[in-house]
Amino acid sequence: MKKLSVQTKAERSIDYTHVQNGMKGICFMFSGLGYTYDKPLFHYASMLMKQKQIDFVHIEYSYSPELFESDFETILEEMMNDVSPVVDDILREGHYQETIFLGKSIGTIPLIGGLLEDERFHDAKWIALTPLVKLEPLKESLLATKNRSLLVIGDQDPHYDEKIVQQLQGLHQVNVVPHADHSLEVEDTATSLQIMSDTVQSIADWVNS
Numbered sequence: 087m088k089k090l091s092v093q094t095k096a097e098r099s100i101d102y103t104h105v106q107n108g109m110k111g112i113c114f115m116f117s118g119l120g121y122t123y124d125k126p127l128f129h130y131a132s133m134l135m136k137q138k139q140i141d142f143v144h145i146e147y148s149y150s151p152e153l154f155e156s157d158f159e160t161i162l163e164e165m166m167n168d169v170s171p172v173v174d175d176i177l178r179e180g181h182y183q184e185t186i187f188l189g190k191s192i193g194t195i196p197l198i199g200g201l202l203e204d205e206r207f208h209d210a211k212w213i214a215l216t217p218l219v220k221l222e223p224l225k226e227s228l229l230a231t232k233n234r235s236l237l238v239i240g241d242q243d244p245h246y247d248e249k250i251v252q253q254l255q256g257l258h259q260v261n262v263v264p265h266a267d268h269s270l271e272v273e274d275t276a277t278s279l280q281i282m283s284d285t286v287q288s289i290a291d292w293v294n295s
Contacts, residue, residue, distance in 0.1 A: 101146040102172045105132070111140040111184035114173060116193030118216075119149065127215055127270065130286045131188060138293065140186070145172050154192070158199075158223050165196045173201070186293060190215040191245075191268065198224045202231050212236065213289055216243055216268050219250045234258055236292040238285055240266025261288055 103123075113135050117123055123132070123144045135142040147168045153161060177185075185207055189197035194217040201207060212235035219225050219239070228235070237254065239246050240263040254260050263270055263281055270285060271278040 100168050100172060103144040103146070104141070104176065105136065105143075106141050107136055107139040109139040109141065110182055111138075111186065112176060112182040113140055113142040113186035113188055114169075114176070115142060115144050116169065116187070116189035116197055117144070117147075118191030118193055119151070119154070121190055121269065125269075126282055127190060127285065130282065131289055134286055134290055134293075135186075138290075140184075140293070141182070143172065143176055145169055149192075158221060162195055162199045162223070165192075166200045169196045170200075177206075185210040186213065187211070188213040188215070188289070189217075191218065194218055194224065195221075198227050198235075202227055202233055202235075208233065211293060211295075213292060214238070215285070216240070216245065216270065218245050219254070220245050220247050225250055225253075228254055228258065231257075236288060237261065238263065238270065238288060240264075240268070240270055242266060243268045259288075259292070261285075 115123065115128060115131065117128065132142055147165065149164070153164060187197050187201060187210055194214045197212065197214060198217065202212060212233055214235055214237045216239050217224065217237055219228070235258045237258050238261045239251070242265055245268065251260055251262060265272045266281055270281055272281065
């Protein structure tokens, strides 16, 4: 495991953790605003990558809530300025034959809004947990792209919209979790654990596909 940093265009340092498992695949992970890499979805997704001997990267960005009161282009530019140097730094060696992108919540902004249509990644695998599909640019990107993604969202998530989800089904694999919130959890502990297990299995199946 390496803890590294890169300089962004804004001349600030972005830390990231690069866990190397010796294989030719790499998974870039993009956390939520408060849903960090020690939270269950990322913890078990990271365990899964380690089990499959896929290298993975945790990008340690952080933002004030005020940023997300800005227009979408400002938010996207800020986040892409942070994540792009990390992605470029990791791929500069050029030895990875498979690339996976996994984001949750605000982490789906650079994933869907910026990287999804990057021609370098037309063969990449895309995983968006609790994507912000109500954001018009993200919805339009998902409707227009030829890159099929795995999308997992709860129907009690404030970012869930039934009509949008119906539009996305068929174009992407969309797993709607009944009664689940923005953390993909419900009030019942056992059910929440089952949701977690099912979500990790969906990620595993998508990576294997």
